[in-house]
Amino acid sequence: MKQASIEDKLAVNKYTIDKDVHIKIDGKICKTCDKHYCLYACPAHCFTLSNGGITFSFEGCLECGSCRIVCPNRAVDWTLPRAGFGISYQYG
Amino acid sequence: MQVFDAIVVGAGPAGSACAYSLAKEGLEVLVVERGSFAGAKNTWGGAFYGPVLTNLLPDFWQEAPVERPIFQHRYSFLSGESCLSVDYTGPRFKSRPYNGFTMFRAKFDAWFASKAQQAGAIIATGLQADDVLKNGGRISGIRAGGDELPARVVVACDGVNSILAQKAGLRGELLPGDVKQGVKEVLEFPPGEVARRFNLFDGGGIDWEFIGDCTRGLPGGAFIYTNKESLSVGVVVGLKSLVETGIRADDLLEDFKRHPAVAGLIEGGRLVEYSAHLIPVSGLGMMPRRLYADGFLVAGDAAALVLGTGLALEGANFAVSSGIAAAQAVLKATKESDFSAKTLCYYQKLLEESFVLKDLKTHQKAPHFLENRRIYSLYPKLACELADSVFTSDGKPRKRTWKLLREKMKGRVSFYRMARDLIEAARAL
Ligand SMILES: Cc1cc2nc3c(=O)[nH]c(=O)nc-3n(C[C@H](O)[C@H](O)[C@H](O)COP(=O)(O)OP(=O)(O)OC[C@H]3O[C@@H](n4cnc5c(N)ncnc54)[C@H](O)[C@@H]3O)c2cc1C
Numbered sequence: 001m002k003q004a005s006i007e008d009k010l011a012v013n014k015y016t017i018d019k020d021v022h023i024k025i026d027g028k029i030c031k032t033c034d035k036h037y038c039l040y041a042c043p044a045h046c047f048t049l050s051n052g053g054i055t056f057s058f059e060g061c062l063e064c065g066s067c068r069i070v071c072p073n074r075a076v077d078w079t080l081p082r083a084g085f086g087i088s089y090q091y092g
Numbered sequence: 093m094q095v096f097d098a099i100v101v102g103a104g105p106a107g108s109a110c111a112y113s114l115a116k117e118g119l120e121v122l123v124v125e126r127g128s129f130a131g132a133k134n135t136w137g138g139a140f141y142g143p144v145l146t147n148l149l150p151d152f153w154q155e156a157p158v159e160r161p162i163f164q165h166r167y168s169f170l171s172g173e174s175c176l177s178v179d180y181t182g183p184r185f186k187s188r189p190y191n192g193f194t195m196f197r198a199k200f201d202a203w204f205a206s207k208a209q210q211a212g213a214i215i216a217t218g219l220q221a222d223d224v225l226k227n228g229g230r231i232s233g234i235r236a237g238g239d240e241l242p243a244r245v246v247v248a249c250d251g252v253n254s255i256l257a258q259k260a261g262l263r264g265e266l267l268p269g270d271v272k273q274g275v276k277e278v279l280e281f282p283p284g285e286v287a288r289r290f291n292l293f294d295g296g297g298i299d300w301e302f303i304g305d306c307t308r309g310l311p312g313g314a315f316i317y318t319n320k321e322s323l324s325v326g327v328v329v330g331l332k333s334l335v336e337t338g339i340r341a342d343d344l345l346e347d348f349k350r351h352p353a354v355a356g357l358i359e360g361g362r363l364v365e366y367s368a369h370l371i372p373v374s375g376l377g378m379m380p381r382r383l384y385a386d387g388f389l390v391a392g393d394a395a396a397l398v399l400g401t402g403l404a405l406e407g408a409n410f411a412v413s414s415g416i417a418a419a420q421a422v423l424k425a426t427k428e429s430d431f432s433a434k435t436l437c438y439y440q441k442l443l444e445e446s447f448v449l450k451d452l453k454t455h456q457k458a459p460h461f462l463e464n465r466r467i468y469s470l471y472p473k474l475a476c477e478l479a480d481s482v483f484t485s486d487g488k489p490r491k492r493t494w495k496l497l498r499e500k501m502k503g504r505v506s507f508y509r510m511a512r513d514l515i516e517a518a519r520a521l
Contacts, residue, residue: 003346009277009366016128037335041268043275043342043368062368063133065253066273069266070335080255083126083220083237091278091322091365092135092197 006045010060018085021058022078023067029075030054038076041066062087096122098422099234099243100213101221101256103130104197105140105408106392107249108204109415110422112148115212117423122243123205123213124236126220131201134251135276135367137315137324139299140200141192141409148416149207153190157199159319160297161190167403168353169472170304170314175353176472176479186296194297194317194324196278221250224259230386230432231260245431247389247418249411252370254394262390263380268332270374272312272400275341276326277349279361283321289357290318303402304472306348308339311463313402314348316357323358325349328371328405330463341368371407372396374459375452383443384436389418397443399451401458401521402467410448417442461520466505466513474500 023046025038031053038047044060047067063086068078080086100111103125114121127133139162145152153161163186168177185191209215216236225233225240233242234256248256252271257263287293297318306314312329327345334341349358372378372393379396383389391397392411399406421439425431443449474497481496491499501510 003350004277004363006342009342009363012363013366035335040335040338040340041273041331043273043340045340045342062366064273064368064370065266066271066331066368066370068253069271070268070331080126080220084128084218086133087367088128088132089135089198089365089367091199092131092201092367 014088016085022081024077025056026075029073037070038067041070096243098245100247102249103205106411106415108208109412110419111208111213113419121213123215124219125217128218130205131198134197135369139192144409144413158193158195160194162192162299163296164298166300168302169475171473171476174476231388248394252393257390257394260388270378271370272328272373273331274328275368278365280322280364309469373400376456386432391418457520
């Protein structure tokens with residue numbers, strides 16, 4: 001089986017994307033962080049490292065809550081997406 | 093404004109079991125579920141160990157959207173390209189009432205919630221509980237979608253990330269060391285293909301767990317569950333160990349899918365879903381000391397009622413059982429018109445008397461034991477190397493198995509250390 005990229009995986013999922021972002025990160029704190037646990041914690045690769053800082057895209061979020069609890073600096077402001085939005089599993 | 097007899101937050105197995113039990117007795121129950129349908133936000137392995145549900149819904153599996161009854165349990169140790177397996181099947185697992193079923197949460201949870209609804213509960217999907225209402229010291233309802241919804245009692249069944257149990261002050265923040273992250277793919281096949289590949293012509297299914305290189309030695313394992321015409325393939329790994337080593341669970345899953353013992357079996361499967369979820373795995377070590385407060389109960393994953401022994405990962409049946417116990421406590425409180433902690437503590441007593449807290453107590457050393465890295469690296473490796481030697485016939489004189497083992501252990505683990513690990517395993521599992 002050929003290796004599936006995370007984009008391939010997320011592409012098959014059903015999402016209802018909100019215009020509001022439900023997870024915010026404090027970029028100033030991220031710039032000073034040398035751990036970047038969020039990169040490895042997120043099973044949807046929502047966090048990316050660029051120019052020493054972290055950027056976050058919420059569209060692929062699987063709402064697992066990992067990023068909320070791994071950040072040692074509490075730089076992740078985590079809430080659930082508004083009811084009716086986000087991931088909608090058809091199998092689960 | 094209407095005051096509900098009970099508000100149940102979350103329509104997973106715990107919430108639906110609780111709501112069903114309460115509605116059946118004529119209570120006015122509101123279930124608040126954030127997904128657009130019950131199950132929309134939920135994923136797991138998984139296998140449901142059903143007998144607890146037959147108390148509520150006898151023969152539920154004849155009606156519920158289950159995939160396959162589990163006839164076989166298989167454990168495999170992976171090391172490099174090697175794989176050593178133990179496989180168990182017995183007549184008891186093949187007869188009714190079946191011991192376990194593979195199933196999909198998006199389908200099962202929706203069905204279970206519909207049963208609660210038929211019993212009289214109101215299921216409000218697409219509604220999120222944001223906070224508890226407090227009146228004096230007691231909890232008197234929830235805040236959801238900008239509205240205040242009053243109730244005599246609130247039962248928090250909102251899963252591992254439970255906001256409500258935190259707001260009610262029963263538990264603190266989750267710690268990365270107390271959870272495992274599970275990632276899973278559902279791979280679909282043409283009709284009949286899963287049965288052919290796994291020799292499942294009697295309609296049954298396999299619960300197959302892997303330990304070893306599939307997590308690169310990190311605490312956890314991998315799994316394959318056979319569904320009717322698809323496979324659930326995933327990896328479960330300690331979140332703390334992932335971030336500390338800079339390994340991603342989905343990379344482990346890709347490695348696992350390429351392992352020679354696995355690759356051929358899943359070849360050609362069409363990916364139809366990728367999901368992830370956390371599992372609270374520290375048992376009594378993370379469970380809130382009190383599972384009740386004035387006007388408030390917490391059940392299922394929200395209370396960390398999950399049994400993880402390495403051999404078993406069971407949470408859904410614990411959720412159902414705790415949901416039923418919570419309902420019993422609410423019924424008692426209703427009868428006595430007293431929703432204070434003094435009456436609701438009956439819930440915890442019921443759990444202590446049932447398998448829920450008994451099993452967690454029996455295995456309370458398991459979470460610590462399962463942190464031992466040798467279980468995931470050295471021992472699977474030794475087991476595979478030993479099997480390799482035992483089965484090799486190369487024209488050279490053979491050695492006794494015991495001697496082979498001692499040779500392989502040399503410089504890697506002392507006899508004393510291994511004996512200690514064995515004793516600890518015996519005590520924990
Ligand atoms: C990868 C993986 C494999 C697993 N394998 C197995 C297995 O094989 N066998 C087994 O028995 N268990 C397994 N489990 C564990 C099992 O899934 C859980 O223990 C079980 O789902 C717990 O049920 P629950 O009702 O307590 O919580 P959940 O199933 O998590 O349900 C919580 C519900 O509450 C809703 N909710 C959450 N917050 C709010 C809110 N604020 N407002 C409204 N609604 C809300 C959610 O949408 C959800 O529907 C596995 C778990 C994972 C992650």
